[in-house]
Amino acid sequence: MPATALLFILVGLSLIGWLTARARAARFKVAGQRFSSLPGHFGWYVALWTIVPPLIFLAIWSTVAPALVTDAVLSTPAAAQLPPPGFDRAAILSEARELGAGRAYGAFHGLARLLAPAYAAAQDRYDWIATAAALLLAFAGGAFAWTRSKPGFAARTRVERIVMGALLAASLIAILTTIGIVLSLVWEAGRFFQVVPVHEFLFGTHWSPQVIDARDPGASLGAVPLFWGTFFIGAVIAMIVAIPFGLMSAIYLTQYAAPRTRRWMKPILEVLAGVPTVVYGYFAALTVAPAVRDLAVAMGISWASSESALAAGLVMGVMIIPFVSSMADDSLAAVPSSMRDGSLAMGATSSETIRKVMLPAALPGVVGGVLLAISRAVGETMIVVMAASGVATLTLNPFASTTTVTRQIVDLLTGEAEFDSPKTLAAFALGLTLFVVTLLLNIVALTVVKKYREAYE
């Protein structure tokens, strides 16, 4: 039976359970007694007992079933011809599985065609077992809940306990995700560092993963050029664009602009942050990069690259403007108005008040915002994948080609390499570095902003 049909039947059963239990509970009457639970609670109690146990069973079953099916197939006579465990054996088995499930029509290995009927039969058998067990569990659970539903039974407490459990479980997903990220990065990076020493990776200045010497893989996996490129594009060039524009926009919109202008311009600037990064990347590669190269050639730099750091950094800076602007906006708004009023009353002009009173007071908030913006720029991927170069160079020249950590992660993982090669694992080491750096930047930024908020509260 297809999984969706089974699910529909289970949902239907629990719906029946809900309706009947509710109708039954509505007729509960004991003279002179009031119940803690409404009829709906009895309905939910029975419905949950009907659907949750089979769902848990099916979830566990789906992890166990493939192994059971494979075991059944291996015990057939045809399986005796299989090669010993290894790549061939796995390939034949997976082909046979696809054939048996009707997802494939031809097979490369002849043996797979022989095994396919066995697969289909075993799959079919275990599917029926699972269906029967799930339905049995649904009926058993429903019946159990049904017999317990009596007048005076605290169905509400039971149901609410389950709901509370679901709430707690949902909020634990965030922790699980964080743990998942950390574990998967640390695990894969750990395997990388078994092959390449940490110091060679962190302090080596030569990066060319295309040709890795098997005897000394660390020699061509030194990530310093990547770190420099990331810093140069994300924290220098992008910020040279984003900080003045973001800060001045925030100042103009909060201090000078008419409320009407502000109401229109603020969302328009925020659209800049909502444009997908792939669009920025295409724009950078197609329009900005050739313009930057032409400019460089006109300035007499004939070797200027069309994948320059400047093009990627400029476009990234434009993308970051709204972040800087909204953080600056918040910190300017948090400066007590008495400071501003005092300065104006002393005869300072608006710009003098802003530059000499408000900005110094808001500085920690602005700095925090800039750090957050840097962490976003450092982790930005598509712009550099499409507009920056894949060649790692240590250079100070914005017209030269530079690469970044994110760009290299994409390049390393989208090639044809195997999952266990140092090349693939290097991507996880880079990812771990990126994760740690952005995490630190965020923590520092949030601490700075928090301290600053407390100063004026």
Added chain:
Amino acid sequence: MSKSLVAQLPTGPAEPAQRVPTDWTTGAMQGRIRRRYAAERRFRLMGLAAVTLSAGFLAFLLATMLWQGIGGFTETRVTVPVDLGAAKLAVTPAQLDGRGADLALAGAGLEGIVDTSASRAYGKDGDNLLSGGAWLTVREAIKADPSLLTRRATFDLPVASPIDVAYKGKGAPEAEAMVARLTPRGVLSRSLNTGFLDSADSTDPTRVGIWGAFKGSLLTMLVTLLLAFPIGVLSALYLEEYAPRNRWTDIIEVSINNLAAVPSIIFGLLGLAVFLGTFGLPRSAPIVGGLTLALMTMPVIVIAGRNAIKAVPPSIRDAALGVGASPIQVVFHHVLPLALPGILTGTIIGMARALGETAPLLLIGMRAFIAAPPRGLTDPATVLPVQIFLWSDQVDRGFVEKTSAAIIALLVFLLAMNGLAIYLRNRFETRW
């Protein structure tokens, strides 16, 4: 007493010194004021310039995409007379009814006949004129009207990519020459490219479409929404309404805030290592993309949800508790319905971000060339932003306008989603 600009503090019991008022009319003072006011004007102008330039960047970006991409929604067609009656295709009317019609017409050599007709009409390189899929147009026409097989008819057929590029703007020299030769005869025309909206990826830019990628995006977003929305709302409710103040709650809060700031590519690494590596889910499948994006979107929904829940005044909770509702009833009957508009707004914004996301999906293999729209959650698929990325890498010049056209489609969608979010916020948000 000396004349000082700074008022002296009174010393001792003596009378405070009379301060001479500043004479604002002197030349020096007037000059200072002028300079200060000029600085004020400059500063203000700089602010205005920053805002205008930032908005200008946006306008320039959008205008560039529109300018380059609008042509992608049209295609160039050329009028070709095809004498199907004379060609005597070996196809019986009965064959045209069933499902074998496509095969029968292809087997009868329809493609060759169309090419020959083009050569006959426009010279020996006439068959280079037509798009590889031109004969499909004839095939569909025959299926719709089998009587075409017995007579001579003219068809408007899509042209090959180089001609298309040359006709719309600047192309390769040979294509330009061909267009210059054909234009006076009045056989070239432009029409809406419906194929762009209802077909999938292809190697021929005249035959590509966004439907395959769009369907992949829809399936991926469906998975993301089904996972991220309930989990996000439930954990926002828990953290805001029930969570005790202790270390565990702090850890949950810190991880949610950090997840919201983790670069998206890290989620791609997570998806690659956990969903593909450990769980062995299929590569390139919308379900893996949806799972990965759900983990990324969930923190956004939690943060928006908590703000919306926080905005519901405590008096409502107190009133509900006062008439005997249980804590669960208070939240699910009163707080959640009131906070829902805010939560939905945050959800839509989070989903819009997920819809435009590319990097994590590249890592889990959604960058394969996929020529058929996915039929299910486990079929290989690609999504709209990744399709844009793939087309932007193509060398063929015909892909430039297709890339920009796909970008227009994506932006229209994002705009619609954000517009809906703004509408919801304005329509349903209550200020207490």
